[in-house]
Amino acid sequence: MDDLTEMLKGTLEGCVLEIIGGEETYGYAITRRLNELGFTDVVEGTVYTILLRLERNGFVRVAKRPSEMGPPRKFYALNEAGRAELATFWAKWEYMTSRIDKLKEGGR
Amino acid sequence: MDDLTEMLKGTLEGCVLEIIGGEETYGYAITRRLNELGFTDVVEGTVYTILLRLERNGFVRVAKRPSEMGPPRKFYALNEAGRAELATFWAKWEYMTSRIDKLKEGGR
C-alpha cells in the first residue's frame, strides 16, 4: 500500500493509545505490532515521538525496566487521563468514519 | 464534536475529490456540502487551498462562470488523473479503516 502518512495523521496516536491500553508495553514492541497490523511503513522514530508526546501530556505512566535482549525498556501504561483520551479518540473515529462512509455511499 | 482537524488530514482532500466527482461544482458550495455532512468546522479557506492544490496537481479541469448570486464561480470537474486519484484515495481509506477496526476489535 502506498503512502499512508498523511492519512495516518491524527489516528496513529490513537492506535498507540489503544495498544498501550491493551497491555503495558514499550516503544520497540509497539512499532513491531503496528508493522504486523499492516502499517508497514511506520518506523521507530515516529512511535517514539508519539510516546514522548503522550508522556508530556500526562496520558501514561512510565516504568523503566531492564531487558534480557538489549538495552533497558521504557514500559508505558494508560492512566485515567489516557483512558479518557482513548475513549474520545474512538468517539471521533466513529464520528468521522460514519460521515465519510455516508459521503462515499453518495449520501445527499 | 470536538476538533477533528488532525484526523481529517489526508482525508479531507479525498472528500473534496469525491464531491467534485459527483457533479461539477465550486468552492463555496463544496464547503456548504461538507458542513451539512457533519464536518461543521471546515471553513472556506481550507477548501480553497485544497482546490488550488488539486488544480496545481492536474486532477481537475476548471471553468469560470458568472453567478446570479454574487461574484463569478470557479467550477471544478475531475479529469482522468483526478478519477484515478479518487480511486487510490478510496483504496487507501479502505485499507486503513480495515486495519484500524481490526486493532479496535483487539485483533492479534
Add this chain to the structure above:
DNA sequence: GCCCGGTACTCGGTGATACGTTGTACCGGT
C-alpha cells in the same frame, strides 16, 4: 445613494503531525 450581509475567491502565516536521519547504547553470536 449608502451601508450591510451573503456570496465567492486568494494569499500569507501558524500549528500539529508523521517521517527521515543520525547518534547513542546494550547485548549475544560468530
Add this chain to the structure above:
DNA sequence: ACCGGTACAACGTATCACCGAGTACCGGGC
C-alpha cells in the same frame, strides 16, 4: 573484535488543515 538485533532520543523536513486579512460582486433596507 565485529556485526546484527534491540532500544531510545533528538534533530530537521514536508505536508496538511486552519486562521486571518484582503478583494470583489451583488441585492435589499434605510
